Amino acid sequence: MSLNLHDADTASAPIVHLRPQLLAPASSEPAMQIIRRNGKVSPFDSAKIAVAMTKAFLAVEGTSAVASRRVHESVEQLTAEVVAALMRRAGEGRTFHIEDVQDQVELALMRSEHHKVARAYVLYREERSRRRAEEAAAEATSAVAPALHVTLADGSRVGLDTKRLALIIGEACAGLDGVSAAPVLAETTRNLYDGISQDELALASIMAARTLVEQEPNYAYVSARLLLDKLRGEVLSYVHGLPTSASQADMATRYAEYFPAYVKTGIAAELLDPELARFDLGRIAAALKPERDLNFQFLGLQTLYDRYFLHVRGKRIELPQAFFMRVAMGLAVREIDREAKAIEFYDLLSSFDFMASTPTLFNSGTLRPQLSSCFLTTVSDDLDGIFKSIKDNALLAKYSGGLGNDWTPVRGLGAHIKGTNGESQGIIPFLKVANDTAIAVNQGGKRKGAVCAYLETWHVDIEEFLDLRKNTGDDRRRTHDMNTANWVPDLFMQRVDADGEWTLFSPDETPDLHDLYGEAFKSAYEAYEARAKAGGMRVFKTVRASDLWRRMLTMLFETG
CATH class of the missing domain: 1.10.8 (Helicase, Ruva Protein; domain 3)
Structure with a gap:
């Protein structure tokens, strides 16, 4: 049922009996006019308002209400209210825009608490607006x-x-x-x-x-x-070598012919493992489900386009379902019935029921199938070990690995260096090098390198370590792109609870502390504290445990 207001097709409306004074304004008054959406001006006719309202009532109450006196009286009263409201808003020209009239109709219906009728009228206006x-x-x-x-x-x-x-x-x-x-x-x-x-x-x-x-x-x-x-x-243009395009409907058949060509192109470009060509590509291609391309929202597909899909000199060669199947084939390459396993895993990935980690998505099925996400290493206390760890970080980050380095064994600031008879600068300068390496080796521009440094709370450099991510201070002793983690032993929290003291050591003088925990750690730590008080330790520092705890919390709130 239509609810036209001041439209040309009101001849089809139900017959509505209206009082004469509602059909047009009094002849002694200046003529009222309506500006239509196309800019044309026509005489104002309040009867059309009544017709539109009647249609709104009938849309809610059914055609049986056409003979209802209650409906007719409500329409007459509401029409009079609309006309009165328009008169109050009118200027000297007494001219109204069609949208203003319809707004007043909505307001009149809502104020009279005919909410369902008002809703029917609003829905009609929206539908008409969409059609226009x-x-x-x-x-x-x-x-x-x-x-x-x-x-x-x-x-x-x-x-x-x-x-x-x-x-x-x-x-x-x-x-x-x-x-x-x-x-x-x-x-x-x-x-x-x-x-x-x-x-x-x-x-x-x-x-x-x-x-x-x-x-x-x-x-x-x-x-x-x-x-x-x-x-x-x-x-399709790159893989087939000809300018081409396809609609989603076309891909129901095009995917099967594209996939073998994609594998051939990827192998020729030295991006895909030649072993993929030894799969039964006909069986594999037949298992692709093009309709699953429609399951993406914009951000997800744009991320895949920018970072994950294989490309040759900036031209993508992977469509979404080929991407998921490439990952699945790389994981199934050593299976007995590898086609069946690849298809099974493809179904999990392409349905989003399961998603592999980023290194797996980047590298599976390629010439360098590095599938692991994280690599945890311990840095040894000598220059060879420190810079070997930094080199290892670079090589692991190159193929998308996330890094966690345990720096606790490295001696702290002021510790003795036997080879030069000098003093150590501590771990902070080396952490700066590790931070900059993570920036330089950013996985080929696909995403930023990720590295985290770990240190135990008893290390003498712990206070400077906590400041690494601050935005103030000497920038040469800051690592804005590195995550930091602080290993906290139970004994430290007991000292915080008791408002006791906490002693910091250099690991070259306390080499066994890093591998101990529980009661064994407590016994060894307290023995080192006693030795330090007796003057038997070269590098140590005593702080209030609760002050160090507050400093940890402050840095956590400031930098995360």
Whole structure:
């Protein structure tokens, strides 16, 4: 049932008997006029307000209410209120915009507590607004299409394929609640210009959909599907060596023919393990599920596009399902029935029921199948050991490993160096080198290197260690890109609770403390404290345990 207000099709409305004074304003008053959406002006007719309200009531109460006196009286009263409200708002010209009239109708219905009727009226207005937007978008597209051209990669120009643009946007919106192709198409068309490049054309629709995400979250899926169309064009053109594109519907058959070509291209580019070509690629390709490409939201697919998909000189060669299958094949390469295992694991990955870690996603199925996420090492107390650890960090980070270095065995500030008869500068300068190495070796630009330094609470450098991530002080003794972790023994917390003292040592004089815990640690630690008080330790420092604890908490709050 339509609820038209001041539209031309009110002839089909139910018969409504109205009092004469509601049909038009008194003849002694200046004529009232309505400005329509197209800018035309026509005489004001309050009967059309009554007709629209009656339709709203009937939409809620059913057609049987057409003879209801209660409905007729309510409509007459509400129409009079709307007209009175308009008169109070009118200027000397006594001219109203159609939207102002409809706003007053909504207000009158809400104030009279006809909430369901008001809702029916609001829904009708939204539906009419959507239809007008679709019609405007269609007109805009047909108007600009003949004048627009797209510049191809070789510099040639072709006419804009408006039908394909509408098809791809419509396909991206299909099956999603609360989204419409019309506003995306209209915004895309508004941002086009003659001679636009292929990449800019693809981005125009993606950005148009992204601007609507705040209104309706499902536009995040629309944006992802439009990015997917850009990716398909890039991948298929490179793998097949010819300018080509495909819609999502086309990929139901295109994936199977693309996948063997993708494996061949990846092996030729020395990106994929040649062992993948020895799989039954026909069986593997038949197991791909193109419809799962539609499960991505924009941020997820954009992250895969930027960091994870294999590329040759910046041109992607992987589509999402090929990416998941490549990872699965790399993990199944030593299985007996490796095709079955690869397909089984592919189903887990592509359905998002399980997701492998980043190093596995980066490297599985490649020439360097490093699949581990984290590497924990202990740094030894000599220059060879320190710089070997830094070199190991660089090599491990190159292929996406996260690093954890235990620096507790390295002697502290002021400790004696036998080889030079000098004093140690402690661990802080070496941590600065480790921090800068993590920045320099950033996994080929895919993501920042991740390194964490660990130190026990009794180490004499613990106070400077806690300051490593501060934003103030000597920057040469700061590591802004390194995570830090402080191992806290039970004995320290007991001293905090008792408001006792805590002694800091250099590990070259207390070599066994690092490997002890519990009662054994307590006995050894207290023995070293007694030796220090007797003057038998070269480097040590006594602090109040609660003060050191507060310093830990302060740094935790300041820097995380």
